[in-house]
Amino acid sequence: xxxxxxxxxxxxxxxxxxxxxxxxxxxxxxxxxxxxxxxxxxxxxxxxxxxxxxxxxxxxxxxxxxxxxxxxxxxxxxxxxxxxxxxxxxxxxxxxxxxxxxxxxxxxxxxxxxxxxxxxxxxxxxxxxxxxxxxxxxxxxxxxxxxxxxxxxxx
Ligand SMILES: NC(=O)c1ccc[n+]([C@@H]2O[C@H](COP(=O)([O-])OP(=O)(O)OC[C@H]3O[C@@H](n4cnc5c(N)ncnc54)[C@H](OP(=O)(O)O)[C@@H]3O)[C@@H](O)[C@H]2O)c1
Numbered sequence: 001x002x003x004x005x006x007x008x009x010x011x012x013x014x015x016x017x018x019x020x021x022x023x024x025x026x027x028x029x030x031x032x033x034x035x036x037x038x039x040x041x042x043x044x045x046x047x048x049x050x051x052x053x054x055x056x057x058x059x060x061x062x063x064x065x066x067x068x069x070x071x072x073x074x075x076x077x078x079x080x081x082x083x084x085x086x087x088x089x090x091x092x093x094x095x096x097x098x099x100x101x102x103x104x105x106x107x108x109x110x111x112x113x114x115x116x117x118x119x120x121x122x123x124x125x126x127x128x129x130x131x132x133x134x135x136x137x138x139x140x141x142x143x144x145x146x147x148x149x150x151x152x153x154x155x
Contacts, residue, residue, distance in 0.1 A: 002085065002090075002091055002092065002093065002094050003092060003094070003111045003112065004085065004093075004094055004106060004109050004110045004111060004112075005093055005094070005095050005096070005111070005112040005114060006095075006103055006106060006107065006112070006113045006114070006115075007033060007036060007037065007095050007096070007097055007115075008097075008098060008113070008115055008116070008128050009022065009024075009026065009029050009033075009118060010115060010116070010117065010118065010127075010128040011023070011118050011120055011121050011124070012117070012118070012119065012120065013121040013124075014127045014128045014130070015122055015123070015124030015126070015127060015128075016098065016099065016103075016124065016126050016127060016128050017098075017099055017100065017125065017126030018123060018124040018125055018126070019125065020050070022051075023122040023123065023124050024118065024120075024122060026116070026118075026147065032149055036095070036114055037059055037095045039058060040091060040093050040095050041060040041061075041087075041088040041091050041094045041095070042059050042060065042061055042062065042095045042096075042097045043062045043064065043078075043081070043084045043085065043088060043094060043095070043096050043102065043106070044061065044062070044063055044064070044096075044097045044098055044099070044102060045064055045065075045098065045101050045102040046063055046064065046065040046067070046070065047099055047101075048097065048098045048099040048102070049061070049072070049075065054074060055072075055074035055075050060076065060088070061074065062075065062076045062077075062078055062084045062087050062088060063075045063077055063078070064077075064078050064079070064080065064081060064083075064084050064102060065077060065079065066079060081102065081105050081106055081109075085109075096110065099126055100126040100127055103128055103129055104129040107129050107131060111153065111154050112151065113131075113136070113151070113152045114149070115128075115149075115150050115151075116147055116148070117147060117148050117150050118146065118147045119146050120146070135154060135155070136152040136153065136154055136155075137153060137155065138150060138151070138152055139151045139152065
């Protein structure tokens, strides 16, 4: 069965986005995202794909949209989260890479979360969903200057 991992960078107020983009510029986090997701399929919402604007190399990109006319030559399209996960099918791990709507929908099915926890509470309009800490345990933490890479496993 395909394991589902959410990967996100969030402020201490759970902000993940502002005006369709991320409210910070953290090159080290982008490197970490690349290294973590490389070789695995990624599922993302259509709005997040619009902010990136292209497929990222070395990873299948599956975009969720309700618009049945939407397409992009470099990505696969799904019209529900379930269909996106089905497309990701044979992989052992699929990364759900945002944004807020898609994290919220995928959270109940996720086994793992790889979060960049930023020591700041920037203004924003898009949030990582609230989650029940009793259902998760921290399995890894790497502290950096101003943020930490933290892994949580369900259970
Ligand atoms: N900090 C981070 O780690 C991080 C990561 C990713 C994104 N972000 C930020 O998050 C923001 C975007 O997040 P968002 O919540 O606005 O949008 P989103 O989750 O990226 O995309 C929402 C869109 O996905 C499609 N969608 C969602 N659920 C669906 C379903 N069940 N079936 C079919 N299609 C579905 C719809 O597309 P259609 O409208 O085309 O139907 C919907 O409008 C941006 O600011 C971005 O920069 C931050």
